[in-house]
Amino acid sequence: xxxxxxxxxxxxxxxxxxxxxxxxxxxxxxxxxxxxxxxxxxxxxxxxxxxxxxxxxxxxxxxxxxxxxxxxxxxxxxxxxxxxxxxxxxxxxxxxxxxxxxxxxxxxxxxxxxxxxxxxxxxxxxxxxxxxxxxxxxxxxxxxxxx
Numbered sequence: 001x002x003x004x005x006x007x008x009x010x011x012x013x014x015x016x017x018x019x020x021x022x023x024x025x026x027x028x029x030x031x032x033x034x035x036x037x038x039x040x041x042x043x044x045x046x047x048x049x050x051x052x053x054x055x056x057x058x059x060x061x062x063x064x065x066x067x068x069x070x071x072x073x074x075x076x077x078x079x080x081x082x083x084x085x086x087x088x089x090x091x092x093x094x095x096x097x098x099x100x101x102x103x104x105x106x107x108x109x110x111x112x113x114x115x116x117x118x119x120x121x122x123x124x125x126x127x128x129x130x131x132x133x134x135x136x137x138x139x140x141x142x143x144x145x146x147x
Contacts, residue, residue, distance in 0.1 A: 016105075037078065040077050
């Protein structure tokens with residue numbers, strides 16, 4: 001039975017390692033998407049400031065149209081990027097849950113393995129004690145027969 005628990009424990013450790021790796025991948029992807037969103041938001045702010053400066057200067061209608069269209073384009077990209085970030089956050093949360101479950105499973109099997117080792121150790125000590133007691137009793141009987 002001990003071999004089966006050790007095998008299962010090994011599988012649980014492997015699954016936990018896989019869950020850790022997936023969690024790390026999703027965290028990294030989320031970080032990348034958040035940075036991309038921040039960059040788009042910075043682009044939007046910079047373009048908006050340019051637009052505001054252009055309004056205060058000599059008004060070039062074509063430049064204002066171009067900046068306004070660009071702002072609309074960046075806003076659309078920001079919205080898509082926000083959706084992407086939300087999706088990555090969901091993946092991270094799912095990966096976190098898988099990792100938590102895998103860690104719980106591993107700990108359960110570690111405890112089972114530990115309990116089984118303790119039970120085997122107790123059984124071995126009990127058998128050893130029986131052998132010692134039998135040896136002492138037979139030695140005592142031999143001394144009694146020798147008188």
